Amino acid sequence: MSWFVVFARVVILGLYLPWGLGVPPQHLGWLRLWEEGDYCGMCEEHLCPPAPPNCPAGKVLDRCGCCEQCGNAEGQLCDPDWAQYFYGRCGEGLRCRRMERRGRGGHSGHDPEPKCVCLSRGPMCGSDGSTYHNLCQLKEAANREGSTLRLAGQGPCYSAPKLTRNPRDLVNHTGNDIIFSCEVSAYPLPQLGWTKQGSDNFLPGDDPHVSVQSRGGPERFTVSTWLQIEGLRLSDAGVYTCVSRNQLGEASASARLSVLGPDLIYLAEMNDFEGNSEEENHYYDDDAEESGDNN
Incomplete structure (x- = not known):
């Protein structure tokens, strides 16, 4: 085999190998380093392209330690070291690490790709x-x-309570169950409660068909609460208020509950029936008029 044939095969391999791997040329890792070499040369800052303004994670130097570029933000993929240049370098106050994750059955492992993790912990x-x-x-x-x-x-x-989700007005029939919900954010975490218009006492009191539940979340420094009424009665109708308090203030929001009795259910069904009958009669009247015109 002649030296010319060997040279031609090397050139063809160099041209088609990147695309054959299905990887963009700018993310070839070791292939890119192999082609460019590890030698960076003398730094000439005046030849560096300007770094984008307002980099979210601040600016870092490139792999040659010469030109500024945007660092990768928290949660972005990154290069753990300069052995390869694939995803880039983490920004200020961040380190490139493989995050531990918990899978099904309680088994733990690590993400296959490292990500930028903030060194500062806590809010x-x-x-x-x-x-x-x-x-x-x-x-x-x-x-x-x-x-x-x-x-x-x-x-x-530190903040006074702020309602992030208000209770909504509800309409339901006697015998059914309903749930009001309310979500509040504050620090220190607030105390939550429910009241009904006409009474200063907090629910549920001694009523067995009314219950109140609260828990932290879904976000940090937020608390969610639910008011549930089982087997609605006509006397349950009224305005219910979600009340939240801490040392810095108070916030509240109200919603109205309307309860429909059996007579209203029957009346609604009759109205639907009468409405359908009128539509049918109107349909037949139209047919009769058309028949008369044809005669």
Whole structure:
């Protein structure tokens, strides 16, 4: 085999191998390093392309330690070291790690690809009064919005209760069950309760067909509560209020419950029947008129 044939095969392999692997050329990992080599050369910063403004996770240097580029944000895939350059480098305050995950049957394992993880743990309070899961997310929001947002303090922001989901008006028939729901966010976590218009006592009292449940979530520093009434009676109709309190304030929201009795159910069914009968009579009248015109 001549040297020319060998050279031609190497050139063809170099051209078609990347696409044969189904991987974009900019994400070829070891293939890219093999082609470009590990040698970076002398850094000439004036030749560097400008980094995009407002990088969410801040700016980092490229693999040669010369030009600035946007770092990968929390949760994004990343390169654990510079042995290959595939996904990129994590931003400020982040480290590239394989996250442990729990699968079915209680078995634990690690994600096949490493992701950027924030080194700061615990909630942080921003100057906008919002609580962020960690310092990295606060910085990410600040980089996106500009330089106005800053760290106000460690831990969640102290705040009065704020209703994130209000109870809704309900209409139902006697004998059925209904549930009112309410969701509140605050820190310190608030106390929740339900009242009915006309009484200052908190439900359920000693009524066995009324129950109240509360639990934390679904988000951090939020509490959800439910008011359930089983076997509706006409006397259950009225306005119900979700009340939330902590040391910093109070918030409440109300909803109306309308209960339909058996006579109203019968009346509604009769109205439906009469409506259908009128439509049928109108249909037959139209047919009669058309028959008369034809004659």
